Amino acid sequence: MRHVGWVAGGAAAVLVAAGAITYAVADGDDSGMRAPAADSADAGFARDMAVHHQQAVEMSYIVRDRTKNTEVRRLAYDIAQTQANQRGMLLGWLDLWELPKVSADPPMTWMGMGDMASGKDGSLMPGMATNTEMKRLGTLDGKQAEVFYLQLMTDHHKGGIHMAEGCVDKCTVGVEKRLAQGMVASQQSELDLMADLLDQRGAKPRD
Template sequence: MQHRPVVTGEADTVEGPTTGAGRRRLWWPAALAAAVALGLGVPALVAGGSDASGSVASVPAQESAEAGFARDMATHHQQAIDLSFIVRDRTESTDIRNLAFDIINTQANQRGMMMGWLDQWGLTQHSGAEPMAWMRMDHRYEPHDGSLMPGMATNTELAKLRSLNGQEAEVYYLQLMIEHHKGGVAMAQGYVDLGTNAVEKRLAQTMVNGQRSEIDLITDLLAKRGAKPLS
């Protein structure tokens, strides 16, 4: 089964956090985000990096954990970006808009790094392998209704979020993002445990730490709205 990172046209701008001078508005062309991420991320991982002796490590193979994690997490990140753009247009809450802004910027930057690494390694951005096959899990996740990996929202859930406004949209977005982050943390930890590329492992550990922290924040935002996580 092939799966591809999805770049959508949900929105091309995002409002930044409110400041004393009012909200900042940033244009968000995908090409610019990728270019910035390439500039930041690729030099550190050229040809897989160097070991302590200074010799150049080998380029990851097409179906390696390094390539699989980069592809799958890029796909996972793209949906978090999509979810955040959806809620951005359906709420006036500063807290929710700020959270969405942070998720869009952080995950778009990380996604650009991972796509850049694949390009630098001369590998394709998608493969015929099943999602997360590189993790060698005991159980297989069954993709369904557009949800390719654990934590990813289904097409039905995305449609529901698009149908909501105000606090209802806020609560549902927060609930979906907790599940999304749980899936992302599990995948990133999987690469930390299995991976061999030190730079990619550091990025994965950053994801684990950052998304766990955001789960706590999101849970607090839900409680303020009299709601709880879905699970």
């Protein structure tokens, strides 16, 4: 039941955040800027980061049920809540702009990386875990689950930071650029924390 409550609480937060940010943009809080084009960096970032965030949320829910360690569970909870919230904002903007949430172009085309973004075994963008890795995470327990989660999420954050920096450089909607800047700062802080947690477990990030 606690798992259900966690999901429900996260969903409520997403709706509130997405609604607030949508109305802020709709009311002209972003200097009256017009909706971006479907092939713009703003739209591309919103679409791709929403997908990227969804996997981080899934990984965090998985490890939450595979360990009893308070520190890792707290980190997983924070990542799941933050990224579910941000995902709601990104999808809310696409709705506001009346743009599709799925593009025929490869992921990260807006960054000029469409020809090398998609990997194998379900890894759609740099840093994303493969289908095999996601399945493996669900089979581990305790310290092994903690280490593998921290390694996967370290890779995930590095890929996310690269994308967010791309939006800071290329996006034109001010509120979205500010969200991307916040992602860079918060995920870098979490990278430092995860490095410490790995070190405590005698492990290191993957190369």
